[in-house]
Amino acid sequence: xxxxxxxxxxxxxxxxxxxxxxxxxxxxxxxxxxxxxxxxxxxxxxxxxxxxxxxxxxxxxxxxxxxxxxxxxxxxxxxxxxxxxxxxxxxxxxxxxxxxxxxxxxxxxxxxxxxxxxxxxxxxxxxxxxxxxxxxxxxxxxxxxxxxxxxxxxxxxxxxxxxxxxxxxxxxxxxxxxxxxxxxxxxxxxxxxxxxxxxxxxxxxxxxxxxxxxxxxxxxxxxxxxxxxxxxxxxxxxxxxxxxxxxxxxxxxxxxxxxxxxxxxxxxxxxxxxxxxx
Amino acid sequence: xxxxxxxxxxxxxxxxxxxxxxxxxxxxxxxxxxxxxxxxxxxxxxxxxxxxxxxxxxxxxxxxxxxxxxxxxxxxxxxxxxxxxxxxxxxxxxxxxxxxxxxxxxxxxxxxxxxxxxxxxxxxxxxxxxxxxxxxxxxxxxxxxxxxxxxxxxxxxxxxxxxxxxxxxxxxxxxxxxxxxxxxxxxxxxxxxxxxxxxxxxxxxxxxxxxxxxxxxxxxxxxxxxxxxxxxxxxxxxxxxxxxxxxxxxxxxxxx
Numbered sequence: 348x349x350x351x352x353x354x355x356x357x358x359x360x361x362x363x364x365x366x367x368x369x370x371x372x373x374x375x376x377x378x379x380x381x382x383x384x385x386x387x388x389x390x391x392x393x394x395x396x397x398x399x400x401x402x403x404x405x406x407x408x409x410x411x412x413x414x415x416x417x418x419x420x421x422x423x424x425x426x427x428x429x430x431x432x433x434x435x436x437x438x439x440x441x442x443x444x445x446x447x448x449x450x451x452x453x454x455x456x457x458x459x460x461x462x463x464x465x466x467x468x469x470x471x472x473x474x475x476x477x478x479x480x481x482x483x484x485x486x487x488x489x490x491x492x493x494x495x496x497x498x499x500x501x502x503x504x505x506x507x508x509x510x511x512x513x514x515x516x517x518x519x520x521x522x523x524x525x526x527x528x529x530x531x532x533x534x535x536x537x538x539x540x541x542x543x544x545x546x547x548x549x550x551x552x553x554x555x556x557x558x559x560x561x562x563x564x565x566x567x568x569x570x571x572x573x574x575x576x577x578x579x580x581x582x583x584x585x586x587x588x589x590x591x592x593x594x595x596x597x598x599x600x601x602x603x604x605x606x607x608x609x610x611x612x613x614x615x616x617x618x619x620x621x622x623x624x625x
Numbered sequence: 626x627x628x629x630x631x632x633x634x635x636x637x638x639x640x641x642x643x644x645x646x647x648x649x650x651x652x653x654x655x656x657x658x659x660x661x662x663x664x665x666x667x668x669x670x671x672x673x674x675x676x677x678x679x680x681x682x683x684x685x686x687x688x689x690x691x692x693x694x695x696x697x698x699x700x701x702x703x704x705x706x707x708x709x710x711x712x713x714x715x716x717x718x719x720x721x722x723x724x725x726x727x728x729x730x731x732x733x734x735x736x737x738x739x740x741x742x743x744x745x746x747x748x749x750x751x752x753x754x755x756x757x758x759x760x761x762x763x764x765x766x767x768x769x770x771x772x773x774x775x776x777x778x779x780x781x782x783x784x785x786x787x788x789x790x791x792x793x794x795x796x797x798x799x800x801x802x803x804x805x806x807x808x809x810x811x812x813x814x815x816x817x818x819x820x821x822x823x824x825x826x827x828x829x830x831x832x833x834x835x836x837x838x839x840x841x842x843x844x845x846x847x848x849x850x851x852x853x854x855x856x857x858x859x860x861x862x863x864x865x866x867x868x869x870x871x872x873x874x875x876x877x878x879x880x881x
Contacts, residue, residue: 494704505730
């Protein structure tokens with residue numbers, strides 16, 4: 348390998364130990380946001396520096412890494428991060444969800460169900476679900492400590508009074524293990540039910556905000572709602588235009604400037620497999 | 626029998642400066658107590674110390690719960706204090722912007738306390754919010770408007786509705802009519818008098834306006850330079866003030 352020599356997975360061993368300690372604490376207290384000393388990474392904040400650090404701390408030489416951005420394996424963020432770990436850790440990579448042992452994701456939970464030996468790492472921009480209602484960090488920490496989550500419903504109330512339904516479509520707040528209110532990062536609310544009782548370990552890293560939190564395998568994750576406005580999943584009128592899936596999350600793609608558009612799976616790996624199966 | 630709120634020798638020092646000399650009183654259910662005095666006399670300090678907004682330097686506040694048990698406020702855990710402050714107690718700030726959540730609609734402001742105590746039924750929350758807006762004479766059509774679009778008087782009434790929605794037993798008010806023009810003040814006072822009487826609320830009202838005290842309160846405390854200098858029934862103090870400062874205060878009210 349030419350070019351500069353990197354320590355395995357870029358970060359030095361002490362830093363990885365520090366991050367692992369934070370991860371262990373996060374796993375021990377599901378949904379609790381553990382502060383950690385996030386490092387500068389060779390990419391801008393907002394590009395997944397938190398997720399990259401968590402992945403770096405979890406990665407071993409035997410791991411197979413998959414990186415997705417909005418469900419796709421071939422978009423800029425996914426390609427760059429995958430290349431980064433190939434260069435610094437020389438790990439195997441894959442685009443197949445079932446072959447990966449660590450999946451770093453931005454904005455999606457894969458359509459293919461995860462297994463017990465897999466870790467899903469989320470890149471989180473704003474870890475604090477209460478930030479919309481309470482700008483003070485000291486106050487939000489107190490609210491978490493005292494389990495004062497009633498105000499979270501104020502946000503949903505506002506949605507219903509304005510739009511007639513709970514219009515929050517992503518970063519949909521949920522309660523982890525009946526205790527901590529958490530923000531599942533900007534995944535669509537379509538993915539929220541998949542977080543519940545998932546066999547895979549789910550780790551969340553926020554680089555700018557210096558927070559790590561986790562959902563251990565088989566943990567209860569309950570999306571908030573009202574008794575008379577229950578949590579609902581979005582639906583589409585047509586199936587995926589490429590693979591014909593009726594159950595996956597669809598992206599809207601503009602095809603020309605004449606108003607032409609198509610709806611296709613956001614999970615490219617899942618879509619490709621469906622096409623092959625046909 | 627215990628009063629609803631028993632305040633015992635509350636003091637507050639700001640460093641070496643005294644905010645409030647020892648003050649004691651008892652508040653009974655349904656009673657409205659006015660604390661009057663000039664600005665800087667320690668009224669607001671005293672109010673904040675007894676309502677849990679600020680920690681007193683010394684002294685104690687006891688509250689008698691609905692089941693008759695008397696609890697020492699200073700002994701409660703922070704979670705219990707905060708629960709008490711958003712269920713059995715209410716606090717009306719002088720500036721409505723301090724007491725309201727300005728970023729969300731009027732309905733959400735009123736409904737917030739309900740959601741905080743565990744109401745999870747949108748229809749019910751919405752209905753209570755509409756009821757309370759009606760009670761404080763805000764047009765129900767404005768339920769989805771932001772408080773920013775409300776006038777000062779409306780904001781103040783909204784703040785009152787927000788506090789009353791959980792049917793508190795005590796409401797603390799800091800200059801509730803300050804900054805409002807006289808006709809709006811009169812309407813607000815009328816409204817508050819009705820609410821306090823009908824709901825059997827106990828209230829502690831801080832004001833520098835003797836007219837407010839006269840209209841609303843049954844009992845009065847006069848403060849000067851951090852000390853309580855005179856207490857008694859409102860009518861008695863206003864008709865026959867004993868302390869020289871109270872005499873000055875009463876005689877300086879403009880007569881039209």
